[in-house]
Amino acid sequence: MAPRTFSLTLMVILFFAVCFLKVTTSRAFNSQNYYDALEKSILFFEGQRSGRLPQSQRLTWRGNSGMSDGASFHVDLVGGYYDAGDNVKFGLPMAFTTTMLAWSVIEFGSSMHDQLSNAKAAIRWSTDYLLKATATPGTIYVQVGDPNQDHRCWERPEDMDTPRNVYKVSTQNPGSEVAAETAAALASASIVFKDSDPSYSSELLHRAIQVFDFADTYRGSYSDSLNSVVCPFYCSYSGYHDELLWGAAWIFKASGQSAYLSYIQSNGHILGADEDDFSFSWDDKKAGTKVLLSKDFLQERTNEFQIYKAHADNFICSLIPGANDYSAQYTPGGLLFKQSDSNLQYVTTTSFLLLTYAKYLGSNGNITSCGSTVISANKLISLARQQVDYILGDNPEKMSYMVGFGDKYPLHVHHRGSSLPSVHAHPARIACNDGFQYLQSGSPNPNTLVGAILGGPDFSDRFSDDRNNYRQSEPATYINAPFVGALAFFSAENPRHKY
Template sequence: MTSFSFSFSSSSFCLLLLLLSLISLSFLPHCISLPAYHSHHPHSATHNYGDALTKSIIFFEGQRSGKLPSNQRMSWRRNSALSDGSFMHVDLVGGYYDAGDNVKFGFPMAFTTTMLSWSVIEFGGAMKTKLENAREAIRWGTDYLLKATAYPDTIYVQVGDADKDHACWERPEDMDTPRNVYKIDRNNPGSDVAAETAAALASASIVFKKFDPIYSKTLLTRAIKVFQFADKYRGPYSNSLKPIVCPFYCSYSGYQDELLWGAAWLHKATKNPMYLNYIKVNGQILGADVSDNTFGWDNKHVGARILLSKEFLVQKVKSLYDYKGHADNFICSVIPGSSFSSSQYTPGGLLFKMSDSNMQYVTSTSFLLLTYAKYLTTARSVVNCGGTIITPKSLRAIAKKQVDYLLGDNPLKMSYMVGYGTRYPQRIHHRGSSLPSIAVHPDKIQCSEGFNVMNTQSPNPNILVGAVVGGPDLHDSFPDERSDYEQSEPATYINAPLVGSLAYLAHSFGQL
């Protein structure tokens, strides 16, 4: 696994530029070196990143659907949704509930799995004893995605009726709302969810390649077939399934970003030149240089740019030169306090993209910054933002500041990860966490009966350890209200990229 230290420092780079400029009398770019930590001084860590990493992975056990294993650590949860898919004669038991409800949405579940896999691919070598649990979290997702893609040119993309589910406040173990099954196929395409599913399977195949080669091969074989389906039958899944998936997980950004993202992961997983050729031929059409700078479950353009930039930076694939520039444009857009930044930050310093579940963009952006810093370090390269040089050290400092804010370095001195620190959200928007557990209250809690609890100010009785909520508003305020799903609801895709960032930080401070 690549070392996370680097020998070519920002100061060395500036010195080199100075010497060159004296020779050529050319313009010397200004070198930015933001306040950063040093990996050889673990006592300077502001947080216990190792503890946060452990908890960020445990969280996924609280989101499990299906039959729980004997080593289940989130012990207040029980088996649920054991007949999913049965009335369609298909086995769709398992997978994850996306957030605080009891629906299984395939689009964010696939993205969650991809980001968990990418976290392990980049920083798994630093996880040590946590790595096995991270792999288990990935496998829980991929086992389900294999079931959902078991039939050719068909993907089951949702289990449950979201409107009816949201009309109830009940534990997943008591769930009695319709478990309708929704799919895409040749006549009702969904290139976005299909290509994201291919990305999830392909990235996971890399994770399991040495650990479980047979499983890895199964994942990759399926990923190839699923991507072929995504590419051949093009269209957004929210066209045919609009009443079902919108406004919950509509494909607002279209499907082009997922095709580029999926091809990038298949290129990485297979090393087959056909995928590199696909990217060369289709990159522009699929939006490689579109100036969108928000990375999340819907829009993958930025992630694809960062991923493909490695091929140029590290593998020296000259044909992907443009992706370094595209990745740099994203980096320049998020540098706080700079003239070239297009990103908004709260007074307390948190990246702020939107009011609904903003923390997902904080965790995804932080992961990309650390990952790109790793690629730049290996290639002894930097980012040039209009003549201003941004070093890998600077990117790591920005990412660390975002993670530190999430863990408690903020105006409210509150951790936005449940169970981490002394002060964290007590009333998260999550049915299972807010209602008494089966062990405490074995009798069924009816659909509307749960709202009696939801509308109270009492703390949730079950601690959903590691859950990261939507977070504070633009002014750093957080009401901790259970009904406020925009700020108080956790989600799997908030946690998934955070796993990689915490692994890096814990390793850097000698906490693993």
Template sequence: MASSLLMFSLFIFLASSLFLSHAFPGKHPHSHTSSAQHNYKDALTKSILFFEGQRSGKLPSNQRMTWRKDSALSDGSSVNVDLVGGYYDAGDNVKFGFPMAFTITMLSWSVIEFGGLMKSELQNSRQAIRWGTDYLLKATAQPDTIYVQVGDPSKDHACWERPEDMDTERTVLKIDRNNPGTDVAAETAAALAAASLVFRRVDPAYSNTLIRRAIKVFKFADKYRGSYSDKLGSLVCPFYCSYSGFQDELLWGAAWLHEATKDPSYLSYIEANGQTLGANEGGNTFSWDNKHVGARILLSKAFLTQKVQSLHDYKRRSDDFICSIIPGSQTPYTPGGLLFKMKESNMQYVTTTSFLLLTYANYLASSHKTVSCGGTVVTPKTLRSIAKKQVDYILGSNPLKMSYMVGYGPKYPVRVHHRASSIPSMSSHPEKIPCSSGFGFFNTQSANPNVLVGAIVGGPDQNDGFPDQRSDYLHSEPATYINAPLVGSLAYLAHSFH
């Protein structure tokens, strides 16, 4: 579980270590990170393909990750609800609704901002989003109820087995009026609202279904307040505990509903509740748990491009975020120049931050604005250069010359912490491999037999080291929410840098 040890993310500030030697010469002399040209189009294709490796349910005839087969076809049957489909979050076989919703929000935001640059990959991106939203629609079909998890993580983690063989208990968890989960509900509303924008022109009926559901889910989230972690306890913690509380998700959800509907009531809600929802709190970490920075950037768009004056403070706070991550801001980074926030799954912060930099650069450029950080003027070009260096590091411009995207470049992780990838596929080994038997494959030094193309793993340590060990889930486990923001960044780079 890529998030199983992420503790107290609310209290850890993202003073991001992003390296821009040519813009600020002499600050960080990491000359070995200067990169060769990367094939961003190839990386974009693969970053989206990865999601097919994470699919749960009945796979479609056009499934391209062919070593994966149908799995978890009776999910929800224990409570007489159809919960087949959706995504496994990482290298396990549990469907966690909280990070899944964030994944869909970020995939949708990637298409909203950069879909025009995706060319032939736009349709694949939409399909990746729809695989998630179809599931979220099932999970929210009952009024004032959301099914937020399928699977018992403790029992699942005691096994090492293919999802196709899965025989652990498929425990179904839900939130409702008596057991609220404002955080996961508001994130689900954000995902449905953002996705409605993705499908507005190409499938208006589906788009309308998504936005209608988003409105209902947000009302439920706001009316029945509480953190889903409080009631569900060890079944969601420490895996996807809501450490930052639920206020950030309410602000984030309202921001997306305002973006999708332009209904002035959401703007009024933000104006009236912004401060109590922590508009000035939360540091500058952006992740599946903490949405403060993302909400500020999104709301600054309305100020910059739509002249909504009441949102001026969100632009100011977005500028503060930028000033906290430019080189020279005393922020953590590896010797090779990679932003470094946490020992576990650090790449998720690299991909979310890079996406925000490119997105905010677009908002600034469209309104002819810059950011002032003390005596330094930071331009959209500077932000794009910082983001590019981070993406280049992921793709191989680093001291190990290793791509942290599986299947990209000549050298990449081959012992990825991922059950389906590490055990022979159904095609090559049709006999069932029981729960404990899979650990024989887990413990081998052999490369994974199935290449999980496009997966971004947790990444190197603070010294740019990477052991490439399957047991080292801190660094070797991929996750959907690591990839989702990178899709947008790669779409931009694929058609803006040559």
């Protein structure tokens, strides 16, 4: 059996060698293609807006919606984003989306050029809402809409008549993961607006500190406090320790206050600083936190953060075929694969971390080590490019998984507003059950949700362009947000520089 095992191993190595050779010797897209995708990836957020739309709204098939959100509870919760293809405003993924949009601008905003203002507008649409949601001390409004009732209807956000119940966490019913992620969102956004709008930036940071103190003082999971309305939709399976470390890290970055450095050092062991984790998502922030904090060691030689660099290396090494501790799975077409439900969310977050870590390694001779294997920043960039290009159409299906990009992209998107006639084309209300005819229709969506990245193909690189297959055909804000940074990186790339 030994020779057969060796042969299989050799075949796997050769397969990935071919994949990486392909990435480094040919280019499916150029900087202009990436810029086009960047513009579209930001435009997508306009299709997810809740509230009163501004005159600058470019996805004009959308209309005002959720205009009385919070009113029955005597609080203003108008605005923010619908997370995916439904009409609920979920606080945890919205906050994570905001943090990742902000991090994209922080790292790669200088490469966004005239899209920077649109990226900032996308962030501000969320932070304005998060400021409303955190205006009452000791309380955070974390959700608007009953998801169980919402999912029984297929209706436009402009028509929705399902209960707009408001859900909150408080000192009596804590929710440390959603509170700490909200603090991270506010703190990271404060960095984005520090120069262009210092008073707004200051307000965001001040609120972030208040919200983090609430998250840390009143510890508990919002999955316990709000069980049936957040589970199984956005149940926190990783717990809240990762968010506390993540939130403290972002406030430290935004404020420079030594108290947050001390907090990280004192609580890191308890909050998972010593643990490796090999995915990064709206639920699990450990890998992202390690990469974020590794910058302080790589660029500023703050020795207290050397441990985070080591754990960031472990995460990176798990992704590189042939490297020590390699454990990632890739489809035959070369796509990172984590799970069958909305797999591309992990691909976009991982691509972002690869590029961000490659940037940080510029202060470390552009290399790191996976045991005895030396890994260059260029290797990380090549792997990230492979993932980005796959999403944009360089894949076995020859299909772009970004709606509106390229010649072939999904037409049957699992998204209520996109799949129903717009309020401008069909002003009469479409009732809850009447909308299901559009869900079941074989016709393409009448409204193009430009820039939306969908859940993506299965482990065999197969994709079903089926509106009913939400695992593959539903978009989400947290899929797009990290992709904004990755696209900014490649759109600004000097084509004469070989990776």
